Amino acid sequence: MRIAITGTRGIPNNYGGFEEFAENLSAGLAGLGNNVWVYNSFSHSFQENNHQGVGIIRKSALKGYLEASGNYLYDLKCIKDAIRREADVILECGYATAAPWYPYLPRRGTKLVTHMDGMEWQREKWGVITKKVIRRTESTAVRYSDAIVCDHPVIAKYYKEKYSVEASMIPFGADIRQNWDEGILEGFGINPGCYYLIVARLEPENKIQMIIDGFLASPVQEPLLIVGDYSRKYGKKMYRQYGKDKRLKFLGGIFDSEKLDHLRHYSIASFHGHSVGGTNPSLLEAMAAGTLIFAHDNPYNKWVLGENAGYFRSAAEVTDCIKDLGKLDRDKFIGNNLVRTRADFQWDSVVKQYEELFNSLVG
Structure with missing residues (x-):
């Protein structure tokens, strides 16, 4: 054809x-x-x-x-x-x-x-x-x-x-990577398991501000890495408002799949704020990378993740997700998401x- x-x-x-x-x-x-x-x-x-x-x-x-x-x-x-x-x-x-x-x-x-x-x-x-x-x-x-x-x-x-x-x-x-290399993180000046992550287009419906506000209200000291192009209107607004906060690192757009997979894999948790769309590629890639996911609570994300994620609908609930992280069965969530990815995605x-x-x- x-x-x-x-x-x-x-x-x-x-x-x-x-x-x-x-x-x-x-x-x-x-x-x-x-x-x-x-x-x-x-x-x-x-x-x-x-x-x-x-x-x-x-x-x-x-x-x-x-x-x-x-x-x-x-x-x-x-x-x-x-x-x-x-x-x-x-x-x-x-x-x-x-x-x-x-x-x-x-x-x-x-x-x-x-x-x-x-x-x-x-x-x-x-x-x-x-x-x-x-x-x-x-x-x-x-x-x-x-x-x-x-x-x-x-x-x-x-x-x-x-x-x-x-x-x-x-x-x-989504593709499930078999081999991991902590050395890939060196270019970002970070260590495995010492940061939180957002990978998203910086648009209002992806709840970027909600996640940032909830994160900054939490007691954690590890940084939140924000991967997304901030040269456009909303991204510029977010960077002007939050760019000087030492707990936030705006990394810009990254499209190297190997780097993105490793950033996800070695994060404490990855936030997924997409609220208007179907089976989002970024969510599937986070599942395939084997990271704990905190997702916006809506039917789209819930069909993909089921009970294998933390969910939020407000900045306060983002804060709660972070505070309650230790109560979650991290390995079970990650394992179930990998099984789902292999079976359906x-x-x-x-x-x-x-x-x-x-x-x-x-x-």
């Missing part, structure tokens, strides 16, 4: 969850003998034409104040190019800036599959008008897609109840499910 993946900033990942997803899925599909290509913006740091057997096609994307509106044009250019190249299937990652074009696209036999992401219109960063626009766009995506994919049963249920459509429920994946299985879906559409 000829498969195009659109809707991301490109691979290898240097931004977030969808880019991590596209990198792993594309390599897996290519490894099964498919002709796969991913669209990158010209500004992406990777400038070669092939990554792990996956073709790279570059399109221009606006930056700065025009970035939001530029995303609409970027998605349009990528999808039109994929149709021109006679892709059998286009997998669009997200719908907010792509679906408005769907009714006007000449498909020419190309099947369009949309990954619906999380509940995009619930994100705290959007205003009232933007949320209404996104909900209307959601309806367009459902109507004009040949298939939609959700990565979480709660989200699939939402589309079934609201639109009477059966979404393909395919989670993200392996990339090989995820890739095969996508290939089966695409084959069913192409015929």
Whole structure:
């Protein structure tokens, strides 16, 4: 099959969850003998034409104040190019800036599959008008897609109840590392078991401020490492407000999977504040790395973690998680999460499910 993946900033990942997803899925599909290509913006740091057997096609994307509106044009250019190249299937990652074009696209036999992401219109960063626009766009995506994919049963249920459509429920994946090296921490100036951790995009719906406030109210002296790009609006706000506190270390964005795995593995605990989305890749990677997890209490995280985590809904409950850490069965939680990851969140299985879906559409 000829498969195009659109809707991301490109691979290898240097931004977030969808880019991590596209990198792993594309390599897996290519490894099964498919002709796969991913669209990158010209500004992406990777400038070669092939990554792990996956073709790279570059399109221009606006930056700065025009970035939001530029995303609409970027998605349009990528999808039109994929149709021109006679892709059998286009997998669009997200719908907010792509679906408005769907009714006007000449498909020419190309099947369009949309990954619906999380509940995009619930994100705290959007205003009232933007949320209404996104909900209307959601309806367009459902109507004009040949298939939609959700990565979480709660989200699939939402589309079934609201639109009477059966979404393909395919989670993200994670790889379980077998070998660990404490020396990798030396570059960060930290020791194993002597720090707490957040790995997340610094956005309001990821409860960054809630976690920081709860952590600073706790009695612990170990630092909280914050891994996430703080060059954007909300990240800048967090850094201005908290950057001088000696118990916090803003490390910026880190996209080296080996370093991230080791930071997670050797942490006292890893906080996961994501509150609006499905099976978040960062959460699965924390599970696969074998760390104790404190997660925001919502149906998305609870379906993934079950009873094998500490949960919080407020800064005060973050503080309680830290204070009560010694009462938790750490080894049991970590062991159960590793078992769950092996059983349900392996990339090989995820890739095969996508290939089966695409084959069913192409015929």
